[in-house]
Amino acid sequence: MAVLKKIFINNFRNIELQELEFSPNVNCISGGNGEGKTNLLDAIWYLSMTKSAFSSGDRYNFRHGCRSFAIGGVCLMPSGIETRFSIEVGEGEKRLRKDEKPVSKISSHIGELPIVTVSPSDTTLVSESGEERRRFVNSVLSQMDREYLDGMQQYNRLLLHRNRLLRDGTPDSGLLEVFDESLAISAAPLSERRLNFCSNLTPLIEDYYRKISGGGESVGIEYRSDLLKGNLKDTLYAGRERDIQLGYTGAGLQRDDFIFTLDGHPIRRYGSQGQQKSFLVALKFAQYELMKDSCGSPPMLLLDDLFDKLDMDRVANLLKMVSGKEFGQIFLSDSNKVRIRGIVDSITEDRSYFEARGGVFTAL
Numbered sequence: 001m002a003v004l005k006k007i008f009i010n011n012f013r014n015i016e017l018q019e020l021e022f023s024p025n026v027n028c029i030s031g032g033n034g035e036g037k038t039n040l041l042d043a044i045w046y047l048s049m050t051k052s053a054f055s056s057g058d059r060y061n062f063r064h065g066c067r068s069f070a071i072g073g074v075c076l077m078p079s080g081i082e083t084r085f086s087i088e089v090g091e092g093e094k095r096l097r098k099d100e101k102p103v104s105k106i107s108s109h110i111g112e113l114p115i116v117t118v119s120p121s122d123t124t125l126v127s128e129s130g131e132e133r134r135r136f137v138n139s140v141l142s143q144m145d146r147e148y149l150d151g152m153q154q155y156n157r158l159l160l161h162r163n164r165l166l167r168d169g170t171p172d173s174g175l176l177e178v179f180d181e182s183l184a185i186s187a188a189p190l191s192e193r194r195l196n197f198c199s200n201l202t203p204l205i206e207d208y209y210r211k212i213s214g215g216g217e218s219v220g221i222e223y224r225s226d227l228l229k230g231n232l233k234d235t236l237y238a239g240r241e242r243d244i245q246l247g248y249t250g251a252g253l254q255r256d257d258f259i260f261t262l263d264g265h266p267i268r269r270y271g272s273q274g275q276q277k278s279f280l281v282a283l284k285f286a287q288y289e290l291m292k293d294s295c296g297s298p299p300m301l302l303l304d305d306l307f308d309k310l311d312m313d314r315v316a317n318l319l320k321m322v323s324g325k326e327f328g329q330i331f332l333s334d335s336n337k338v339r340i341r342g343i344v345d346s347i348t349e350d351r352s353y354f355e356a357r358g359g360v361f362t363a364l
Contacts, residue, residue, distance in 0.1 A: 298328030
């Protein structure tokens with residue numbers, strides 16, 4: 001498994017300059033609201049995914065008054081080799097280095113440091129539009145499957161060109177035909193991977209949901225896609241006049257959705273708040289299990305304010321489960337350092353504690 005031994009952070013969110021060394025097992029970050037706990041976890045996520053888990057634009061990650069930030073890490077890779085990664089981000093530019101050598105294609109870094117995060121913001125996966133769920137699925141599959149990531153990039157380029165053509169008002173029908181066929185060819189294997197992902201994830205979600213909630217409800221994911229209704233090329237042709245009027249493509253992977261279900265019904269409408277929270281935690285731990293099997297080693301696990309989702313007993317049970325040898329490096333944040341120390345000390349001796357105050361982290 002990949003282990004983050006050390007991280008360097010400069011001008012990221014409220015963190016001016018920090019260098020921290022981590023335990024290969026459990027790392028606990030305590031502190032009040034707004035002190036920087038989540039920002040530290042997001043910096044770790046950024047080092048893995050080359051983007052924030054929360055902010056769509058890099059400018060929102062600049063420390064106040066700054067126009068750039070940098071994050072670096074020393075990682076022990078599954079091969080046993082110690083590797084250095086660094087990302088420097090300015091206004092309109094992003095530079096990634098591996099062992100001090102520039103990485104020309106940033107997307108090639110995705111999957112080098114597999115990672116899973118569980119945070120209060122996960123509620124958007126239930127409450128918001130399908131875009132949030134597509135982003136989640138793309139994030140998971142891109143870490144496990146390089147061909148999927150490359151395929152999605154190709155599909156999005158084709159979609160961008162088709163939309164530009166539609167906005168011309170009187171697009172060339174022959175050229176639209178070419179784009180329709182190309183999109184259909186590109187989308188088919190991606191849709192199949194999404195369908196398989198849901199099929200593989202569902203039994204894992206059911207297992208973790210039972211462990212977390214103790215309930216007997218049946219939970220799952222229903223994949224909805226235009227591609228399940230027929231050939232995408234035919235669907236695009238049938239909707240061409242509408243697309244020309246609207247100026248964008250109305251069918252395809254960009255309209256896919258993943259419906260989370262409870263006893264066969266959308267959990268968004270029929271699940272209680274407690275059931276939704278339990279489902280989301282089960283979803284993320286199922287993701288972890290799937291990624292561990294696919295990547296051949298456990299990903300890093302970020303648990304941001306887990307007590308926001310579950311009571312103390314359920315958190316303790318989860319931590320006992322994830323601190324075993326089959327799990328990898330864990331980063332856990334909580335506002336109550338006494339509470340989390342009481343749980344973690346009873347589980348493992350291999351742990352580190354940090355306290356956050358105003359973006360400064362002190363080892364305890």
